[in-house]
Amino acid sequence: QQQVKQSPQSLIVQKGGISIINCAYENTAFDYFPWYQQFPGKGPALLIAIRPDVSEKKEGRFTISFNKSAKQFSLHIMDSQPGDSATYFCAAPIVNDYKLSFGAGTTVTVRA
């Protein structure tokens, strides 16, 4: 069964727009929620991660929001650029501190 549910499966946004991707989980071994960015033919690369002693973390145009009571976290890409076109995966340590469970991925297309 899917332990981390990610939506939407894909989205198209105009250059300069905001991309929002959501993830939900049931339980985690501990609180650490990374987002990975993957370009075609490449491996996933860590984009941004949050250890929720805070409810939000921002790095440049990328922001993670975390709602612990709802067991949800989201990625916001502000001022989306064509170079942001990629597949984004959320992940969480569902079982222990070395095994990540990934969402199914969101393919983001930014139109110029």
Added chain:
Amino acid sequence: NAGVMQNPRHLVRRRGQEARLRCSPMKGHSHVYWYRQLPEEGLKFMVYLQKENIIDESGMPKERFSAEFPKEGPSILRIQQVVRGDSAAYFCASSPETGGYIYGYTFGSGTRLTVV
């Protein structure tokens, strides 16, 4: 290049053949993880290894799949008697000895296995 190195990048095998995928972790990393990515899906954990030890193979299919991380050389993921359903991208990640395993995860570029 100090990243996680995987080879080959692409591998084509006929049904019934063996596939060997190799992974050299980042310098200073002693923990290796293998994940499989099927088309249109996220990555699924397969196995976690340290030098000469398999720590967790709970995600490995019970038959035909094996993994090792010898004292010297890269980690090897071996698939015997491949079937079409084994076609996928296989990613290796490594993490450092200390500081929290998953915080330091770094993925390689993957091996794309196609079984014909």
